[in-house]
Amino acid sequence: MEDHEIHEAENATVTENIESLFETIKDYGQTNIDLVKLKAADRISDILSSLVANLFVLLAISMFLVILNIGIALLLGELLGKSYYGFFVLAGFYLIVGLIFNSMKEKWFQTPIGDMLVKKIFK
Secondary structure, eight states: OHHHHHHHHHHHHHHHHHHHHHHHHHHHHHHHHHHHHHHHHHHHHHHHHHHHHHHHHHHHHHHHHHHHHHHHHHHHHHHHSSHHHHHHHHHHHHHHHHHHHHHHHIIIIIHHHHHHHHHHHTO
């Protein structure tokens, strides 16, 4: 009978060890999942904070450029004799600039911005 009791005790110990091992593996997996979530949250917050800061800078620069362009248009219009001539001249200038940017958008904007985002995501 003692052999039977020893065998049952060994089985109980093995069962406890296996349960402990599975519990450890489960905890390890949960820790890895939590770590991935935290890393993703860190990267997303970094990207969003950069985006918001850049949007405020872009807004300030845009306001400056709008007011500057109105002043330039009025000055050109005064030099050309009619105030609306200055706006036509600036409109033509921006049409040319827009066409140049459109032809170079991938090289100047899409590729560098895409590269920057990938670097931020995988830093």
